[in-house]
Amino acid sequence: YPLANGETYEYVEKDADGNVTLRETRDYIAIATTRPETMLGDGAVAVHPGDARYAPIVGKLVHLPLCDRLIPIITDDYPDPDFGSGAVKITGAHDFNDYAVAMRNDIPLYPLMDGRAHMRADDAPDNMVPAKYRGLERFDARKAIVADIDALGLMIRVEDKKIMQPFGDRSKVVIEPYLTDQWFVDAKTLAQPALTAVREGRTRFAPENWDKTYFQWLDNIEPWCISRQLWWGHQIPVWYDEDGAPYCAESETQAQAMAPGKTLMRDPDVLDTWFSSALWPFSTLGWPDDTPELAKYYPGAVLVTGFDIIFFWVARMMMMGLHFQKDIPFHTVYVHALVRDEDGKKMSKSLGNVIDPLDLIDKYGADAVRMTLTAMAAMGRDIRLSEARVEGYRNFGTKLWNAARFAENAYFIKVREPGFADSTIREIVREMFSYADGFTMSAKKDGIVNIGG
Structure with missing residues (x-):
């Protein structure tokens, strides 16, 4: 990326012993990317604060190729000085790590794609996609952007490398990180009583080694996204007025009472399946009413389950039970074997290895x-x-x-x-x-x- 206003700096590389191996004057900062189409939404270029190569240009601006924008060079602990050029483009709207860097450094987010993974074609003020690329499918946009970067003389080299990419189980296509509005639960707060209950022995795993999996998940738990864009499920109990103000209530009548004289529209999203399932130990017994069944059968005794849902279900039931009922939902979690195919792979309809x-x-x-x-x-x-x-x-x-x-x-x-x-x-x-x-x-x-x- 060229430095703004034609500025230059002395770029110096040294070996492990501190000997200078390269010294040259540069008017650019080199970045590497496996997703060139996302550069249109860059908000910054980040370098490590200890990387002396780029110290002279920290805080300066670079011109974002193909876009009529200037973005800053910032420091953050995320870039690895020993990987690639050590400089990382920050596209907060389309990468999980970049999003975290953007949040830490107050870098703006520019969504580039729509729900079909095509480059945005709308006229909203935050659409930073140049007219030439609007409406293109992401991979078509990638080819066009690489060709245009090369035509400008800004391409250093192209390398063939194997990379890790997330693929959809059903669609078999690359999943694109994408900014949307969702509902989250403060899972870290809910996790603390659930961790304590197992550490104190009130709930035990059999075999005991599975408590390590439980602790690993809950000790490192992130905010839990509980909203889903699906046809079936428990609908999110939130209504919005004409101005977009939310009203969380047990019923539409209650929500309307909170917003007198306003027209309300219910959130179309549904709850994550595991959120609904987490309520199972007591919701099946008449909760939230104080029923005889709830008094008699909660808490339960032994949960028999597979290790693959220790976090998705067991931990969530523990969190919800302790939060709403103030007691563990079961005293023992018996972890049974999973039936896999002859090669040890988990049976899945999408893999076609299910034995009926x-x-x-x-x-x-x-x-x-x-x-x-x-x-x-x-x-x-x-x-x-x-x-x-x-x-x-x-x-x-x-x-x-x-x-x-x-x-x-x-x-x-x-x-x-x-x-x-x-x-x-x-x-x-x-x-x-x-x-x-x-x-x-x-x-x-x-x-x-x-x-x-």
Whole structure:
């Protein structure tokens, strides 16, 4: 980015021993980005306060290429002097880390895209997208911006690098950070009693090692966004008047009483599913009314759940229970295994690796499925389920069935022919069961032989 007013500075690089390896006069500051289209919304360029290379130009202005704007060079602890050029463009409206830097340094936020990830085409005062790029899909805008930067002679180089990017589970496209108005809960305040309850032993995890996951989440908890733009859910209990003033109430009648003579419109958003689920231990018992069921059944005893929702559900139930009921919702959290696919991946419709138990039952029988899950289940250990395992336990069950049928028939042979000895039956059954590796069946063998006798 060129310095404003044609200013220059002496740029110096040194090695680990302090020896000068590069000294030159520059009239720009170099930045690197993997999302060139977001540069149109930059509010600043940040450098680390200890980075001596840029000390002469901290506080000066640079010209934002392709835009008729000047933005400041600021210092912040976020940039890593040893990564890239050490200078970071700050686009607070489209990056989580940049947003935090912008908030700390009072840098303006400029949303560049609409809800379809196209460059904004509206005429609002805060739309900083130049006319040439308005309405373009983000990746088309990226190509156009890279070409225009190169044409201006401002491109240093282009590199091919693998980067981490968030993809939508269903859409399979790159998720774009995007500023919207949402409702948040002060989760840090709610988390403190929930942390104390587990640390004091009022609620325990089994196996105990899962309390570390619980502590890790709650010790580092962030404000909780509880509003969602979905069709179904508990609607946010907030109404707005013509001027946009909010009124939070239990009902529309109550909200209207808070805003006499005004026309109200309810917030169309719904509550996060986990917010609604967090109320489950007491909302199902008649809460907020003081019902006999609530008095009898709250708190509960044991919650059986999977480790993957310790934060999403267990922690939220703890927070809500202690906040509204002033008591823990359960004294024990039993963490069971997750049934994964044979490669250890979590089963998901989007991945296409879900094994339908009804299909397994149709093919191998209910007993085979039950025995597979029972044999593999262990507290805190995930199950890698494959059809081959179910088939194996079906075969084992068939051996049990055949042995039982044989023993039953042999018993009646013995009754009809007294010379047919029990020892003969036992030897044959033992031989049959020798194929059932990993099981101790001696007691069961004798028991089968003595059926009915």
